[in-house]
Amino acid sequence: MAAVMLQGTGSDVGKSVLVAGLCRALANRGLTVRPFKAQNMSNNAAVAADGGEIGRAQALQAMAARVAPGVDMNPVLLKPQSDRTAQLVVAGRVRGTLAAGDYRRRKPELLAEVLAAYRRLSHAADIVVVEGAGSPAEINLRAGDIANMGFARAAGVPVVLIGDIDRGGVIASLVGTHAVLDPDDAAMIRGFLVNKFRGDLSLFDDGLAAITARTGWPNLGVVPWLADAARLPAEDAVALGRDGGTGAGPLIAVPMLSRIANFDDMDALAHEPGVRLMMIPPGQPLPGDAALVILPGTKATIPDLAFFRAQGWDVDLAAHVRRGGRVLGICGGYQMLGRTIADPLGLEGAAETVAGLGLLPVDTVLAAAKQTRAVTGRLAASGARITGYEIHAGVTIVADGAAPWLHLDDGRVDGTSLDDGRIAGCYLHGLFDRAEARAALVAELGAASDGLDRVTVIDAALDAIAATLDRVIDIDAVIALAGEAA
Template sequence: MTRRLMIQGTGSDVGKSLIVAGLCRLFARQGLKVRPFKPQNMSNNAAATPDGGEIGRAQALQARAAGVAASVHMNPILLKPQSEIGAQVVVQGKVLGNAKARDYQAMKPGLMAAVLESFARVSDGAELVLVEGAGSPAEVNLRAGDIANMGFATATETPVVLIGDIDRGGVIASLVGTRAVISQDDSARIKAFLINRFRGDVRLFDEGLRTIEAHTGWPSLGVIPHFAEAALLPAEDAVALRSLTSSGGRVKIAVPVLPRISNFDDLDPLRQEAGVTVDMVEPGRPLPRDAALILLPGSKSTIADFLALQAEGWDVDIKAHARAGGKVLGLCGGYQMLGRRIEDPDHLEGDIAAVAGLGLLDVVTRMGGTKRLSPVLGVSLPDGTPFAGYEMHVGETSGPDRERPFARIDGTIEGAQSETGRIVGTYCHGLFGDDAQRRRLLSWIGAETSDLDYERRVDAVLDRLADHLATHVDCERLLAISASP
């Protein structure tokens, strides 16, 4: 039987995704055939896979860390929030439909078959599968029908290591409290725990470890010091948005943070450019007047996010910026907002059939058709700078400004530009991870360019993360746990 190990957490954002990525790289370097897996993920930061679907961004990074191509089966259930109570449900890379939270709870038992099928596919040919949980097993109100944590672990007889985040405080209570509320059978499946994001002298927590061990019966596998370079890796969850603002660069890029922002890892390479300040503008603050570029990011629900943009008065700021000769770039949903009109006659996104857009591009978007999910290779126009990226969107955009396309992909024009060339829209994600295309953007807005090799940096950080875990985690014992029933 293929070795398997599940990394669960005492809560969301305790570092599960990062630790799984680091372990994937660590064990892959040791020669093991490692594969990542996450039964259920909730994120609007998704990645297109070579097999024609989409998965959570974290699983794509974990696959990269393991040295394998990403697959839809590495994250068979992806929930993409569209409102406070509902989400789009993606099963094995394809959209199944929309569901409110209460309805989804009723759907979960039926989705376990897809989860187990995907797990079998990922396990086939692998020597070790590292599984990431979602949220926390302490959410015992969700235990019945669970497919994300202990329900999955039980169905597949997968041993569990539980992570607590000391940086947020209360780590002893979170671990001991988890033991107190879960069942005896679920507790027995947890074989050990880890403490993550420690700052300072690790020896000062020795008594804390003994306290946790005494109250839970679980042994410690180590205390992991804070890994600052995690900020250089693509973020998955919107909870990380506040940390995405960079500072110090002479040229400012302003990004309005919309409620359903998606694929915001597009911004990661820009944040790492010393000549640029990426200003993530949260609600309640106007867009800065000194921005060289306003960048409208992707959105999971374009019309709803556009209405939120208007409610903040950001539409006024953007139009004033454009009138003053400023540059505006729209990515995917942001591109749709730049047009004259956004139409949703089939109500794919919600109850509103149409809204007038910003009118900065003479185009109209009509929602509908098959969702486009594919890696792309193209050249930006008119200079012919090559790039690699991906498309992930529903809807078709047409209009006169499409006659001035942003790019050419496989012989087909893509995107649109205004007559002045200062307003640009494109459906291409991942542009700025391509060094040549990022430098082109920096030159366009008058920022200094650099010799940053973004993709090489990501791999170097993954290697250092693996080294970090090897130093602070009892990885031999962890691997031994993965072999236990």
């Protein structure tokens, strides 16, 4: 087995992007590569080739490695539903909803499944690139850990620790991590990387020497700020609200729900020069000049519908519709646009039925069984080709005579459309990724598309990131480290 694990001094230090870039750099060398993350926590999910559910970051990393995504790449996925509960997905399938304390008690029994998934990947690859979660310095969570040092030691995988210089204090974060770790855990770390560097590298020579002197870890490279990373889908909601879209033209507004899910649906629009995408944070009104309002997916439809109303967005949306504005709901957002949402099993809290926003003639009943599948088809109005995926729990009943919004290649229809598509909704994620479909949709706003498939943009970004990593990281040293895995 050959494997190397990238852990970070904290969340959002760039682990996911560096794993993806390293996967592409190693694949470019002719190696068979597999990404792996034992435990992920994210409401951005993807459908694997085998039909199960994994973190969106691992699907991106699989693309970087030029292989199909599989559930073994992310055997444990936690999808937060509230501040204290999360849906537990194991081997691509839902195992229930747990409180934080319950999950901590379950972690030791999940380690065996995590190790089995890792070993299956190892047998199919020349090298496995493993991503940690959060930080190993969170020593209060060390007991029963399966995401960082608990996995590294159980699997015998050497670790490279990543520090983020952009946020400041990178020397303290790396040296401090060494200081708080158990000596046996610290011994698993065989080198460090400094990420997101800007400026004159020679000014940091003394800093690199100080880190090595205090930790004994060699410096394996300093990675510059990777501008191309902005073209990749973000792993979690930490990135939301930092940057708006880069285009000009008709405004598309997206309210930031409290449990927003699969918000990378908007990435293609954010990079579309013909439109302006604006993510609207809580406490701000939906802009009156929006041409289109998109209600995104959510992990908790009924609570987020209440959250939507608490911001006054329901009033803003009604005014937008009266002005002739367009509305699109995706997945949970589609459910919100309907007449009612029923939760007879109490999956999202109390067993109840609530009134929806009443803009589409549909009624939804939430259910424990989840639909996860890849989808292809056409937009009903224009016939433009679509490619995407479904991840949702529940059944939506459409009133007789309502027009479908999508015609799927498997013979099904999806979604509902009123007023020639001015108000519409569907369950399909990834709707805007294909250039043909996005061009048809932005044309309805009076805009023109750049004509680029999202996968083409992402693939080019991965190549650019890999080229940079090849230049600034000692890849040969990383490969040698991976060869020391147990």
